[in-house]
Amino acid sequence: KMRMPDDGPPSKKFKYTLQHKNNGNHVSDKLQQERRNLPIYPARGKIINQIQRLDTAILIGETGSGKTTQIPQYLLEANVNKNAIIAVTQPRRVAAITISQRVAEEQGTELGQKVGYCVRFEDVTSENTKIKYMTDGMLLREAILDPLMKRYSIVILDEAHERTIHTDVLFGVVKQAQSRRKAKGIRPLKILVMSATMDVDHFSAYFNAAPVLYLEGRQYPVQVFYAPEPQSDYTFSSIVTLFQIHRVEPPNKDVLMFLTGQEEIESAVKTIRDITRSTEENMAPLVVCPLYAALPSHAQLKVFKPTPRVCLYIYLKDKKLTDIEAITEGCRKVIVATNIAETSVTIQGIKFVIDSGVVKAKVFNPNSGLDLLKVVRVSKAQALQRTGRAGRESAGSCYRLYTEQEFEQFSDSTVPEIQRCNLSSVVLQLLALGISDIVNFDFMDKPSTESIIAAVHQLHNLGAVVKETSIKLTPVGRKMAAFPLEPRLGKTLLIAKEHNCLEEILTIVSLLSVDSVIVTPQSKREEALAARQKFVSSEGDHVMLLNIYKAYKAVKGNREWCMENFINQRNMRTATEVRKQLHDICVRMDFPVKSCGNDSTTIRKCLAYGFFMNAAELQKDGSEYTSLSSRKTVSIHPSSVLFRCKPAYVIYNELVKTTKCYMRDLCVVDPDWLSEAAPAYFKKKKPGT
Ligand code: ADP
Numbered sequence: 001k002m003r004m005p006d007d008g009p010p011s012k013k014f015k016y017t018l019q020h021k022n023n024g025n026h027v028s029d030k031l032q033q034e035r036r037n038l039p040i041y042p043a044r045g046k047i048i049n050q051i052q053r054l055d056t057a058i059l060i061g062e063t064g065s066g067k068t069t070q071i072p073q074y075l076l077e078a079n080v081n082k083n084a085i086i087a088v089t090q091p092r093r094v095a096a097i098t099i100s101q102r103v104a105e106e107q108g109t110e111l112g113q114k115v116g117y118c119v120r121f122e123d124v125t126s127e128n129t130k131i132k133y134m135t136d137g138m139l140l141r142e143a144i145l146d147p148l149m150k151r152y153s154i155v156i157l158d159e160a161h162e163r164t165i166h167t168d169v170l171f172g173v174v175k176q177a178q179s180r181r182k183a184k185g186i187r188p189l190k191i192l193v194m195s196a197t198m199d200v201d202h203f204s205a206y207f208n209a210a211p212v213l214y215l216e217g218r219q220y221p222v223q224v225f226y227a228p229e230p231q232s233d234y235t236f237s238s239i240v241t242l243f244q245i246h247r248v249e250p251p252n253k254d255v256l257m258f259l260t261g262q263e264e265i266e267s268a269v270k271t272i273r274d275i276t277r278s279t280e281e282n283m284a285p286l287v288v289c290p291l292y293a294a295l296p297s298h299a300q301l302k303v304f305k306p307t308p309r310v311c312l313y314i315y316l317k318d319k320k321l322t323d324i325e326a327i328t329e330g331c332r333k334v335i336v337a338t339n340i341a342e343t344s345v346t347i348q349g350i351k352f353v354i355d356s357g358v359v360k361a362k363v364f365n366p367n368s369g370l371d372l373l374k375v376v377r378v379s380k381a382q383a384l385q386r387t388g389r390a391g392r393e394s395a396g397s398c399y400r401l402y403t404e405q406e407f408e409q410f411s412d413s414t415v416p417e418i419q420r421c422n423l424s425s426v427v428l429q430l431l432a433l434g435i436s437d438i439v440n441f442d443f444m445d446k447p448s449t450e451s452i453i454a455a456v457h458q459l460h461n462l463g464a465v466v467k468e469t470s471i472k473l474t475p476v477g478r479k480m481a482a483f484p485l486e487p488r489l490g491k492t493l494l495i496a497k498e499h500n501c502l503e504e505i506l507t508i509v510s511l512l513s514v515d516s517v518i519v520t521p522q523s524k525r526e527e528a529l530a531a532r533q534k535f536v537s538s539e540g541d542h543v544m545l546l547n548i549y550k551a552y553k554a555v556k557g558n559r560e561w562c563m564e565n566f567i568n569q570r571n572m573r574t575a576t577e578v579r580k581q582l583h584d585i586c587v588r589m590d591f592p593v594k595s596c597g598n599d600s601t602t603i604r605k606c607l608a609y610g611f612f613m614n615a616a617e618l619q620k621d622g623s624e625y626t627s628l629s630s631r632k633t634v635s636i637h638p639s640s641v642l643f644r645c646k647p648a649y650v651i652y653n654e655l656v657k658t659t660k661c662y663m664r665d666l667c668v669v670d671p672d673w674l675s676e677a678a679p680a681y682f683k684k685k686k687p688g689t
């Protein structure tokens, strides 16, 4: 029977991995040696010289060469930053957190001291911080308060090829800060753009013909295998492939599997663990590690731990050793990740890559002006990056779960998010930055004028902007921009203030801002639904979320309670933390945080006023819904408490497209509230007509 280093009955079994015994100094020496072994190390002096000399530079080097972890340290060690802070932006919070932890370790300091990070709802920096890893969204928010970015002497725009909406806007904002500082004679701002892969000419042209520095990388050959025929279920195919590799390949070589999101990854991880447990064959143990953005940082760090090659199981009874159960040798680690592992983080020991060929992406729906979260094909460039992950340390293999013909159909590179997403958040932020001529903003690739207009319309509907000679933020819009939330959620908070129910709406908004706190394991579906019954509300998912939060608070976040009620404790904790921060912003803005008690009608009304653009009405035959904004057919997601209820009018938090277009997180509303919320908006699309 297989041994699972990760699982086993909790509390009874204790695991020792023999590899992690290290004393402090020893680790530090080893780390310094590791730093010197990185491909970037020989270029250290050259890089420092070049960046010392240049205002703006572009740096390209293979993933894993050491760009993100080393360059900021080199610049700090040579004081290129002239004692000011070095900002390093990352498109993903996971990357910002794990990398800063690593760099703090390499610098031998506590995280939050010399090296820190800052992501939405979490700031781990101090006045001693000199290297600050942050999400691009955070730097953008900071720029609202300080458009010249005065506290930074160097801004490193990392993972530039990702072209997230925030990175793209940041490009323009940082460029502007640099030229304005020059004009005003303020300390110069250096810009360093880094990536593993990018359209060099395009980037260089945009950044005033900045020179490009190439790093030599190490890349071993990777053998690519294509699926012989198109696969209908990529998760299933990934798992089958994993066990094929596991059976025939020698252990101690790890596998990296690319899937698309938290739910899918957790369910795959569970299936893999179930299979390994039920297999009687004598296979080496598999250590399964999920990796996705919402994972708490201690779990994320687990993927970087060297795979235990020897595991010792010790049974404990009454905290006394009773039996050494088994010693197993030769483990294999499998990391089941989103595209975070494509370029942002490097994991050692990977020899096999399983590429599903898909990624979850936001896709803009120009009809409704809303984003849709959708699983889409990766680009050729992304597939190539994924393949490369197998050849970091030695020759490897990549299993592509699509045919070669399918691959030929992939687009060459990913379309920048700014050209395919809803721009309302960005336009709100640009306006808050004092940039009103958005159409002529210095974008690297301009979004379509239609999408800018659609965003301005949305903000106008929410009362955030007025159109005079130019577009201006209203006082409402200015307040909305103070919250790190998308405009509809920000607006809902402002409305809640008027209706004296901020206490409740803060909770709901926080719960909507984190990954789902509800767990429904496939194997215990009935049990989970039964446990949840006591929170269920006929008024919809928002009210249920509120009920769950109240119950959670009443038991002080008790772990057993979470298990019994199928509540994800860590997502719940994150939501609590988010709530605290939003609460702090409310206090700073003098918003009275009042409770409306059990008046759920008022709560629903606030949601309707904020989300009137996401409203749908039941069709005459009572089967499906029609969205009021786009007049498209939409359905209630099976996970919703309203799945079987079918109220006449609902608002939803988001649309997800799988087999159908599903509304997720729904709330029952009165159609009158919708027209009250935005009379002009509904003049044309009147509910009930
Ligand atoms: P690049 O930015 O060029 O892709 P990085 O600087 O991110 O490269 O990574 C350099 C090396 O540092 C990688 O090979 C990786 O093994 C190691 N590394 C990065 N983060 C961690 C971490 N959190 N724990 C252990 N090793 C890490």
Ligand code: MG
Residues within 6 Å of the ligand: 064, 067, 068, 069, 158, 343, 344, 345
């Ligand atoms: Mg990097």
